[in-house]
Every structure is written in structure tokens, then in C-alpha cells.
Amino acid sequence: MTERAQPPETAADLRADMLRLREEFPALHQRVRGRPLVYLDNAATTHKPRVVLEAMTRFYAEDNSNIHRGVHALSVRATEAYEQARSTVARFLNAPSASEIVFLRGTTEAINLIAHGLAHCRLRPGDEVLITHMEHHSNIVPWQMACNQSGATLKVVPITDNGELEPGAVERMITDRTRVVSVVHVSNSLGTVNPVREICALAHRVGAVVVVDGAQAVAHMAVDVQEIGCDAYAFSGHKLMGPTGVGTLWARQELLAELPPYQGGGDMIEVVTFEKTTYAKAPAKFEAGTPNISGAVGLGAAVFYIEQVGLDRIHAYETWLLERATEQMQAIPGLRLIGTAPGKAAILAFTLDTAHPHDIGTILDMEGVAIRTGHHCTQPVMVRMGVPATARASLSLYNTPEEIDTLCRAVNKVKEVFQ
């Protein structure tokens, strides 16, 4: 894999390289309804390269054991594999310390953990939590719950017609009562890439904690939490070519120390008596019970894989593919792209004037093209854009220009049916 270390310079080189990588994803090579699968639902979940599947199989076949406190050889190996994954993720995010990496079920659990914790230790009546209009429900509902519990107020940064944060709105809406700013790095329904670094600088002027939902970012662009300057960053393994059921919360040491435990149980304690329990330090404090060990091992392998391919090259290729796809789709009469922010990620949400997104999705499926339809867990975005739902094609490094051609041909078939 070392020959991939040097970025090739042309789109043709990148294209040839990514086409080779495609061979490493077994699930992509199948027929659906008699046609070759064209998988364009990567914002929902990505497929897994063989190295990830093999790492997880190997773990169960050779090292399977419970972690921590085991004195036998398998337990030591399992613990090493689990903690190695933590170090890999820390390096991936450029986190200052692996002890700031908490393994959880995914982004949703990470945001719930931090919202729940901040409701206890920071938020008071009259305080403000600032989110944006383009958040996934998983970055809305936990904060509503935290606000209900603490008496804080939820404020929402508006978005423009093309799906960007309204210029100047974040600065205008941060007040001396703002305690938390929680923002999505890359919108799952619009593709917009938010200026998280600038938002952190504005929020830190008033001492607010900044939480970034990185679920749609990490597989598509290099993320450096120190460069961003956020206080917490969450992502899910399965959108990064890793397994489902495992994800990461990175948060600054001081913040993790301040947050109360989220769940009680084994592995998160120092000393337990019936009178009193003292808690372990982070990350163990937040990892009660046997964690998803094989999941973490798979996630570590996925991160390693992505690093080997190189996020700069992935980003360059996906950007090239997105530009082509955007051009082709915009040429289809009656097709409206929802989310057209400059510099957006490779997500193409659209509607047709004659067909409902659900019917688009079914007809595309008949052509072997897998996309997602609906509100994408962003109902406020649908209302803002004036649509009941959208059809969404989301790209990954293994997609090809030929697949974009198939997508467009299939969309034209939808138009034929719904003339």
C-alpha cells in the first residue's frame, strides 16, 4: 500500500487509482434487480474494504476476549488491540492525547453524552445553546432535551437558499449567555461544509463550548481538531468504512473531566462500595460495560485504510466527481439541486418537478442505483427549502464517473414514467 503515499497529479491518475481501490470492497460487486449495483448512499453508510472485514474476523478468530483487568494472554491482546484503535483514532484527528478519545456507539450517542453532561454541569436557566438550521436530528433533539432539563434556551442560526449559514448570523447570535455552540461540520442533506474554525473563534470569545458533529466529514476531508479549535468532535465508524455500532467522541481533557458519567457500570469506576463510588478518569469514565471491542478494532483498521489512501487525494477525487455530477444533473430539465453552497462535499440532493422523491428512489432501485429518499433526519431543512423530501445521491472514493452516467440515465427514466 506504500506506493499510494505520493499523490498523483492528474484526475486521470486519481481515477485509475480509485478504480483499483474499488476492487477491495466486496459488497460493491453484486447485481441488484439484475443490474450491477451503483451504490450512491454513502452519506447513510459506506461499504467496507476487505482489510476492515479481515481485521474484525481476525480479532474474533484469534484474540477474542474481554478487555482490561484480564491477566491471560488473550485478554492482554484484546486490550492492546482496543487501545491501539484508540491511538489510531487520536492520530487521525490529531488529538493531543489518546485518553481524550471515547469509544461509543456513534455520533448520536456522543452528542447525547455531551448534551446530557453539559445540562448537568454548565447549563443554567437563561443560558443559550446555539445550533444551526441544517443540523441532523441527532444534533437538535439532545440539545432540546438538555435545554428542557436545564432551563436553557435553544437558538438556531438561519440558513440561506443555497444552504449556507446566513452570513454574519453566528457572530450576531452568540451572546454572553451562549454556553454551547453545536454545529455540523458537513451537512448530510445539503453537503454544505461549515466554517467550523471561524465559529470556534467566535464562540470562544464568550467562553462557550463548541461541539462539532463530524459524521459526514471524516471520510471525505482531513480533520485536525487542534487546527479547528473545537472542544469536542464526534463521528461514527460506519460512515468511514468501519463497522456500525462504534463511533468516537473526542473532547478536551478538561471538558471530559468536568462532564459527569453518562452511564454507570463496570470499567468506569475506581472504587465501589455501597456507600460511595469513585469514578475512573476519562475515557474509562464514559465507557461503562463491555464496549464494542471488535467494532473498535474494525474502526481502527478503517482509519488506517483511509490514511493509507490519503484524505487529500480522496477529497480531490470526490471533488472532481462532484463537479462532473453537478454539471450532468443540472442539465436535466426539471431537476432542482437542493444545497448548492460553494465548496460543498460530494452530496447531491435533488427533486424533480414531476416525481416524488420516493418514486425516484424506487425507479432508481429498479436500475440498480441505490440512493436515499426522504427528509434525511433533517426535517427543518426540508421545510426551509420548501420540499417534502429529497432524493440524495452521496459519493465516496469508490464511485466512478460511469456510475454518475447510470444515475443520470436512471433519472431520465423517472422523467419518462412521470411525464
Add this chain to the structure above:
Amino acid sequence: MSEMQDLYQEIILDHNRKPRNFTIPAHANHTAVGHNPLCGDQITVLVELEGGVIKTIGFQGAGCAISKASASLMTEAVKGRTIDEAKVIFEGFHDMVTGVAGAEPEALGKLAAFAGVCEYPARVKCASLAWHTLQAAITEGPTQVSTE
């Protein structure tokens, strides 16, 4: 194209384009609202019941072709029927779209156009939303239904 035509039969496309009974009956005395949270479909069914008979029926709302055509064809199928007759039709329709063995689409007249839905489990809720909503409208109980 045969797969496409199995699901999107001409009669379905026609009722999607020109839904029948897409009105608010002037003397409606029973109504219910149905939601399909999965895709955002929403439908209101309004019925004028007289002596246990569906005298007039109309619907409002927005959704995909399957849900809209299903609502439209449903209104035609149950108009003038008794509540019990409508329930029997719904049972037959439900068996057909969920692929229950022994279902008899031919007994359902025009509604047989939805027989292809059983091949698309994700779309069964689209086809049955209007029926669940009608059932809520004409029977005792909550007047808000959800397919989830």
C-alpha cells in the same frame, strides 16, 4: 421496463396525475389524518357517513405517486359501501400489498393495480396509508394515524 410497469401501472400514473375525489366533501362528518413519517407523506380522509354507509368521500394531502393513487382509487372503491364492506376490501388490499399467500387481487377490481407493491416492502406503507387513515376516520378511536 416490465418491472417498472408492474409497479407503476398506467392506472396508478393516471390517478397520481389526476386524483379522483380530491375534494373536501361539504357534509363530511368523519375525518382522520394519516402520516408516513418515513417519507413525509400526509393525507386527510374526509367521509360523509349516513346510516353506516360511506355516502361521499374525499381526500387532501401530498405524497408519492403510490400513496396518492392509492388514496384516489380507494375513494372510488369504497364510495357507496357500508363500513363493513369497506373493511373487507381493505383486508383484501392489505393481504395483496403485503404478499399474504392466498390473496386474491382479481377480487379487488381496479385496486389489483397495486399487486406489484408486495415486491417493494419499503413502499407498502405508501400504498396502505390512505386505508389506515380511512379506517381511523370511520371507526371509534384516535383520528391521527402513523405508519411508523
